[in-house]
Amino acid sequence: MAQKIARIQDVAREAGVSTATVSRALSNPELLTEATRQTVFAAIRSTGYRVNRAARNLRTQQAGAILVLVPNLGNPFFSQILAGISAAFGSRDYSVLIADTKDHTTGGKHVVDYFLDAQIDGMICLDGAISPQELQLFEDNGVSGKIVFACEWAHDVALPSVRSDNVRGAQLAVRHLYDLGHRKIAHITGPQENVLTHARREGMMAERARLELPAREEWIIRGDFSLESGRRAGEQILAMNDRPTAVFCCSDQVAFGLMSTLTANGLRVPEDISVVGFDDIELSEFYVPALTTVRQDRRALGARAVSLLLDCIDASHTEQAATTEPVIVDVNLVVRASAAAPNW
Amino acid sequence: MAQKIARIQDVAREAGVSTATVSRALSNPELLTEATRQTVFAAIRSTGYRVNRAARNLRTQQAGAILVLVPNLGNPFFSQILAGISAAFGSRDYSVLIADTKDHTTGGKHVVDYFLDAQIDGMICLDGAISPQELQLFEDNGVSGKIVFACEWAHDVALPSVRSDNVRGAQLAVRHLYDLGHRKIAHITGPQENVLTHARREGMMAERARLELPAREEWIIRGDFSLESGRRAGEQILAMNDRPTAVFCCSDQVAFGLMSTLTANGLRVPEDISVVGFDDIELSEFYVPALTTVRQDRRALGARAVSLLLDCIDASHTEQAATTEPVIVDVNLVVRASAAAPNW
DNA sequence: GTGCTATATGTAATCGATTACATTTCATCA
DNA sequence: TGATGAAATGTAATCGATTACATATAGCAC
Numbered sequence: 001m002a003q004k005i006a007r008i009q010d011v012a013r014e015a016g017v018s019t020a021t022v023s024r025a026l027s028n029p030e031l032l033t034e035a036t037r038q039t040v041f042a043a044i045r046s047t048g049y050r051v052n053r054a055a056r057n058l059r060t061q062q063a064g065a066i067l068v069l070v071p072n073l074g075n076p077f078f079s080q081i082l083a084g085i086s087a088a089f090g091s092r093d094y095s096v097l098i099a100d101t102k103d104h105t106t107g108g109k110h111v112v113d114y115f116l117d118a119q120i121d122g123m124i125c126l127d128g129a130i131s132p133q134e135l136q137l138f139e140d141n142g143v144s145g146k147i148v149f150a151c152e153w154a155h156d157v158a159l160p161s162v163r164s165d166n167v168r169g170a171q172l173a174v175r176h177l178y179d180l181g182h183r184k185i186a187h188i189t190g191p192q193e194n195v196l197t198h199a200r201r202e203g204m205m206a207e208r209a210r211l212e213l214p215a216r217e218e219w220i221i222r223g224d225f226s227l228e229s230g231r232r233a234g235e236q237i238l239a240m241n242d243r244p245t246a247v248f249c250c251s252d253q254v255a256f257g258l259m260s261t262l263t264a265n266g267l268r269v270p271e272d273i274s275v276v277g278f279d280d281i282e283l284s285e286f287y288v289p290a291l292t293t294v295r296q297d298r299r300a301l302g303a304r305a306v307s308l309l310l311d312c313i314d315a316s317h318t319e320q321a322a323t324t325e326p327v328i329v330d331v332n333l334v335v336r337a338s339a340a341a342p343n344w
Numbered sequence: 345m346a347q348k349i350a351r352i353q354d355v356a357r358e359a360g361v362s363t364a365t366v367s368r369a370l371s372n373p374e375l376l377t378e379a380t381r382q383t384v385f386a387a388i389r390s391t392g393y394r395v396n397r398a399a400r401n402l403r404t405q406q407a408g409a410i411l412v413l414v415p416n417l418g419n420p421f422f423s424q425i426l427a428g429i430s431a432a433f434g435s436r437d438y439s440v441l442i443a444d445t446k447d448h449t450t451g452g453k454h455v456v457d458y459f460l461d462a463q464i465d466g467m468i469c470l471d472g473a474i475s476p477q478e479l480q481l482f483e484d485n486g487v488s489g490k491i492v493f494a495c496e497w498a499h500d501v502a503l504p505s506v507r508s509d510n511v512r513g514a515q516l517a518v519r520h521l522y523d524l525g526h527r528k529i530a531h532i533t534g535p536q537e538n539v540l541t542h543a544r545r546e547g548m549m550a551e552r553a554r555l556e557l558p559a560r561e562e563w564i565i566r567g568d569f570s571l572e573s574g575r576r577a578g579e580q581i582l583a584m585n586d587r588p589t590a591v592f593c594c595s596d597q598v599a600f601g602l603m604s605t606l607t608a609n610g611l612r613v614p615e616d617i618s619v620v621g622f623d624d625i626e627l628s629e630f631y632v633p634a635l636t637t638v639r640q641d642r643r644a645l646g647a648r649a650v651s652l653l654l655d656c657i658d659a660s661h662t663e664q665a666a667t668t669e670p671v672i673v674d675v676n677l678v679v680r681a682s683a684a685a686p687n688w
Numbered sequence: 689g690t691g692c693t694a695t696a697t698g699t700a701a702t703c704g705a706t707t708a709c710a711t712t713t714c715a716t717c718a
Numbered sequence: 719t720g721a722t723g724a725a726a727t728g729t730a731a732t733c734g735a736t737t738a739c740a741t742a743t744a745g746c747a748c
Contacts, residue, residue, distance in 0.1 A: 005460070007734060018698045023736055033696065050460040054401040055734035058703050063398070064463075065409075065439070073430065074626060079423030086417065086444055095409070095463060097439045100430055116349070116394040118704095119408075119439060227630045253627075260630040282418060283597075286571045286604040288632050351704060362728045367706055377726065399704035402733050462734095690748085698741070703734105711728070718721085 006047035015043035065095040071127040084302025115143040128152030145316045150305035162304040162327040169294035169331040170203030173276045177246040186219035186244035188233045230257020245342040246274035274339035290336035350391035359387035409439040415471040428646025459487040472496030489660045494649035506648040506671040513638035513675040514547030517620045521590040530563035530588035532577045574601020589686040590618035614684035634680035
């Protein structure tokens with residue numbers, strides 16, 4: 001059975017020093033004599049002592065945890081970002097909590113409650129669709145300085161963020177299709193209010209305009225990042241009189257949904273229609289056809305988000321505000337098989 | 345800026361009662377007069393009081409959090425299970441921590457340390473590949489009663505677990521292929537030491553034997569659940585003289601990797617070779633061809649894992665051991681397009 | 689040796705809740 | 719009315735660490 005866990009008292013007794021000395025050995029070892037330090041560490045080892053997090057947290061007024069707010073855990077893109085964040089914390093003394101905003105079963109618990117309950121020191125928000133009320137709530141409770149956005153960000157809100165170069169990603173995609181010979185290029189967007197939707201759509205439309213390509217209203221199809229929305233978009237394209245020869249999708253998932261529908265209806269990708277995605281999730285390489293897509297550097301996004309958040313937490317102790325200039329992570333185009341020259 | 349957060353003292357003063365009464369209003373309201381209860385709640389509202397988790401945890405010797413140990417966060421199957429677990433906790437007063445066992449950057453922090461540091465009250469382990477040493481460590485520290493396995497489980501270890509009916513899943517898959525007319529059925533396994541590998545392979549081989557189908561050594565191909573291993577298996581199959589007409593894969597990811605390779609080499613699925621997966625992740629419906637697969641009920645698995653764990657935690661307070669009889673969740677076959685009659 | 693400073697260590701208050709035990713209140717009944 | 723017990727509330731110890739402040743010790747200059 002569980003032997004009683006040693007407390008700092010026990011270590012102090014064992015080492016013949018005070019609890020203060022033990023505590024110092026752990027957090028400020030340079031204050032101690034080499035000799036005492038040794039004695040204390042020996043006692044720590046022999047007692048199997050481990051600091052009690054709850055006690056430390058109570059005393060230091062920290063939580064030792066951060067929260068990652070994910071729009072949809074089921075989406076591989078997010079889970080891989082999460083893995084990046086997790087990895088980026090590495091040995092840092094923080095636990096990673098996760099909450100899914102899509103998940104409304106949280107029994108009326110607001111995200112801000114995590115802060116108020118002293119459960120977390122900071123938050124990485126992967127969801128740009130935070131309501132103004134919610135943000136006001138953060139502001140009112142003085143925790144907005146402990147929030148950073150990653151991937152998505154909240155419109156009009158001056159909080160630190162890390163994001164991919166979405167505009168450039170869209171340009172790369174359109175440019176690639178153009179270079180292959182495509183002139184009639186459609187786009188499936190994300191959800192209407194989403195910031196990524198906006199950035200990628202604008203990037204796409206700007207590049208299309210720059211290349212003086214034809215533009216039709218119906219070639220901008222509204223989606224929402226999901227597989228299902230890709231399928232719906234596919235049905236719309238099938239029904240068009242003047243079909244595009246290539247489609248740039250706002251996410252890989254959408255591209256999969258699209259290709260699945262097109263193929264099921266006898267159109268071949270890329271022979272009859274080319275498709276480019278966005279994200280480069282692991283599966284994209286293994287789809288049939290392998291998906292040409294804009295790669296987001298998930299590891300970099302995660303790592304930068306973490307360091308940004310740690311900066312914020314540090315800054316909030318010294319009452320300074322961290323920089324709110326967004327950190328932009330470069331993207332690159334991964335050319336595979338789903339986009340090819342059009343067969344006129 | 346952050347107004348000072350109210351403490352229980354402040355509420356007590358405001359309500360004109362003692363801190364004990366406030367505490368009771370929160371945790372044992374039935375002990376109080378209707379009148380005092382009202383007064384206290386009014387004071388709680390007016391002060392905006394929220395209980396400090398660290399303080400409560402310290403006093404009650406709980407952590408208020410559980411850990412989910414995931415073999416690979418990047419894998420959609422696991423992230424969707426995680427979503428199920430997350431949802432199942434609902435309003436329960438637990439935070440969900442996650443750790444990725446694949447992620448060796450955790451700076452030497454052992455999983456058992458989460459328990460020893462009083463950071464978690466329990467753990468749901470999705471990884472059956474826990475070493476005997478690790479398990480011994482749990483045992484030695486008296487925390488093995490606070491662990492449940494979900495999906496995977498540790499061989500020879502009597503801990504509570506929830507799992508799909510893997511054997512039946514394999515039977516369903518083989519039977520389906522048989523009914524379509526296939527006689528030469530291959531199998532791509534998971535990693536060698538994995539319990540799921542074992543269950544699914546044995547289920548597959550038993551059914552194949554029962555149906556008196558031919559069996560060849562090389563038709564049992566070793567994989568590891570990953571896309572990449574599916575690709576490698578595909579290459580092996582392509583190189584065979586006596587090719588199977590159908591392949592049952594131990595995971596959807598493997599099936600994708602396999603189909604991707606087969607297709608890239610001119611074989612058509614299902615016309616030339618049929619493929620069946622296992623898991624039914626969201627993407628399976630949208631692959632080309634849509635994947636016929638064995639569906640695991642992720643929500644049920646998550647929900648049962650959570651209730652099992654809560655039982656364990658309760659039981660560990662009363663020194664009883666929870667039941668270790670595995671909970672089996674039913675599976676079903678989802679018939680789509682990747683398996684069809686063979687074309688002799 | 690005295691006085692002074694710097695360094696090392698100890699004492700005890702503190703973080704914010706919970707709860708055992710003590711006390712008060714109140715209804716009931718002889 | 720006073721005794722009795724149950725119900726409601728209060729007092730203060732407690733969980734296990736950290737750290738401000740106090741004290742002890744050592745080193746050095748005079």
